[in-house]
Amino acid sequence: MRTLLILFSMIFSFSNLQASEVSEWFKKESNQFLEIINNNEGTENENYEKYKYFINKNFAIKSIAYGLIGENIINKSSKNELSLYLDVFTDYLIKTIYKLADSNSSSSIILKDVDIKDNIYIVKSIISDKKSSANLYWKVIDTGSSFKIIDVIVENTSYFVTKKSEFNKILRKNRGSLEALITEIQKI
Numbered sequence: 001m002r003t004l005l006i007l008f009s010m011i012f013s014f015s016n017l018q019a020s021e022v023s024e025w026f027k028k029e030s031n032q033f034l035e036i037i038n039n040n041e042g043t044e045n046e047n048y049e050k051y052k053y054f055i056n057k058n059f060a061i062k063s064i065a066y067g068l069i070g071e072n073i074i075n076k077s078s079k080n081e082l083s084l085y086l087d088v089f090t091d092y093l094i095k096t097i098y099k100l101a102d103s104n105s106s107s108s109i110i111l112k113d114v115d116i117k118d119n120i121y122i123v124k125s126i127i128s129d130k131k132s133s134a135n136l137y138w139k140v141i142d143t144g145s146s147f148k149i150i151d152v153i154v155e156n157t158s159y160f161v162t163k164k165s166e167f168n169k170i171l172r173k174n175r176g177s178l179e180a181l182i183t184e185i186q187k188i
Helices: 002-037 044-058 061-076 079-100 159-173 178-187
Strands: 108-117 120-128 133-142 147-154
Touching: 002 044, 002 108, 002 120, 002 133, 002 147, 044 079, 044 147, 061 079, 061 147, 061 159, 061 178, 079 178, 147 159, 159 178
Parallel strands: none
Antiparallel strands: 108 120, 120 133, 133 147
């Protein structure tokens, strides 16, 4: 019984240590994100480049992009098609977040809690400006060298689930053509 209690306390301590590391990472990165959002002095191009750097640093872009199209499409596509898709998706993700962030108002992100389930950290936060607030959940993985965001859930709406549905609709309509999906993403 004593061994079981020691083992349980070690696991609990390790879990708390990991949650603490994720919390520190999140606070640092969300503050950098807020600096970008709240920067009214930089040019539009300078701010876009900062978003680009932030997204590339903190999002598991390849995992997200490949997860949205599925293994079947990946296996039947050429390396060139996959590379082009990854580039186009990365630009799309950056533009999406760039457009969603409103630099005309002062925003804040408050960390509420960090949970872990199946090696995925769920970072619960609230994002608010002077007019409104929203619950924001970040699904984060530990890559060994850093933490990466794999999904963002705003008021119970998952970015990943929403985009997977949209992309699958385009792929079904075009008989699984990754080229057609790339063309549609570029239009957005």
